[in-house]
Amino acid sequence: MTEAPDKPPIDHAFAGDSRGGAADPTYAGALSFMRRPYSKVVHGADLVIWGVPFDLAVTNRPGARFGPQAIRRASAIFDGDPQYPSGLDPFVRLSAIDYGDCALPRGDLQGCARAIEAEAAGILATGAHLVTLGGDHFITLPLLRAHVARHGRLALIQFDAHQDTWDDGPGGIGHGSFVFEAVRQGLIDIERSIQIGIRTVAPRDCGIAILNGYEAHEIGVAGVAQRIRERVGQGPAYLTFDxxxxxxxxxxxxxTPVSGGFSAEQALRILWALRDLDIRGMDVVEVSPPYDHADITAIAASTIVQHHIQALALRKSD
Structure with missing residues (x-):
């Protein structure tokens, strides 16, 4: 009779440690985010990654409910390597788990909002930093509620083609209205908030600074990063990346694709230039795999999260 090995050769997501890189082949094994061990036990974790597979608030093409799966799959390419551009294994400094996905009550939109907020609040109560894989952009509203309850009012750093300041009415559920609702509910510090890459026109700006797409391209990566720094300052912030x-x-x-946006390289360089900002939580949203090609979009989204995790690791060591 052959005994099972003490440590399985693959599937770090099931049997690995919350610290240190994994060695699973990129083409095999359980697909947690960057092979972090799956766990519902948050105590002791510095970082929790989870998914919110919700797309019932979209105004155009659906499919973002499949975003968390696709982003996890794309993240396998980072497995076990020193990460670019820091050159570090961030999980030497950060204890990190993949919490799986939020449990959502099917068919109950208000119940979904409550479930996202409650589960996020429970994770944040442990002191962990929460990274969310969406899901459409409505999910940022209950996530903001949970983060503000923990950290106080936050500046919003929003990368997006849309301002999301439409009014769906009190209690409305729409991915184009979460910013208006967040302002109405007093969740964000308007004077320190900024929307970057906007390429559409909304009925109101809510007093938030706007750096539109043409202006962002004109001033370049360094100029965009400087503009964000000047607006946000050193206070706590929440990062949402549509x-x-x-x-x-x-x-x-x-x-809701809009031509004229950033390249992945430009966006990643901007985010890396902001790596020392006091970001208390983040999400990446609106990845819709049915419209993707060769995982292009999922790869970009997973790399955005990977850069954020590296920034957390660098701040942890300071």
Whole structure:
């Protein structure tokens, strides 16, 4: 009779440690985010990654409910390597788990909002930093509620083609209205908030600074990063990255694509230039795999999260 090995050769997601890189082949094994062990036990974790597979608030193409699966799959390419550009294994400094996905009550939109907020609040109560894989952009509203309850009012750093300041009415559920609702509910510090890459026109700006797509391209990566720093300052912030901030050439798999956006390289360089900001939580949303090609959009989204995790690791060591 052959005994099972003490440590299985693959499937770090099931049997691995919350610290240190994994060695699973990129083409095999259980697909947690960057092979972090799956766990519902958050105590002791510095970082929790989870998915919110919700797309019932879209106004155009659906499919973002499949975003968390696709982003996890794309993240396998990072498995076990020193990460670019830091050159570090961030999980030497960060204890990190993949919490799986939020449990959502099917058919109950208000119940979904409550479930997202409650489960996020429970994770944040442990002191862990929460990274969310969406899901359409409505999910940022209950996520903001949970983060603000924990950290106080936050600046919003929003990469997006849309301002999301439409009014769906009190209690409305729409991915184009979460910013208006967040302002109405007093969740964000308007004077320190900024929307980057906007390429559409909304009925109101809610007092939030706007850096539109043409202006962002004109001032370049360094100028965009400087503008964000000047607006946000050193106070606490929440980062939300709608993947349609990227040009459809770099992110075809999204529900409301708008031409003229950032390349993946430009967006990643901007995020890396902001790596020392006091970001208390983040999400990447609106990845819709049915419209993706060769995982282009999912790869971009997973790399955005990977850069954020590296920034967390660097701040942890300071």
């Amino acid at each position: 993947i349609d901030a990227l040009d459809p050439a770099a992110a075809p798999g999204t529900g």
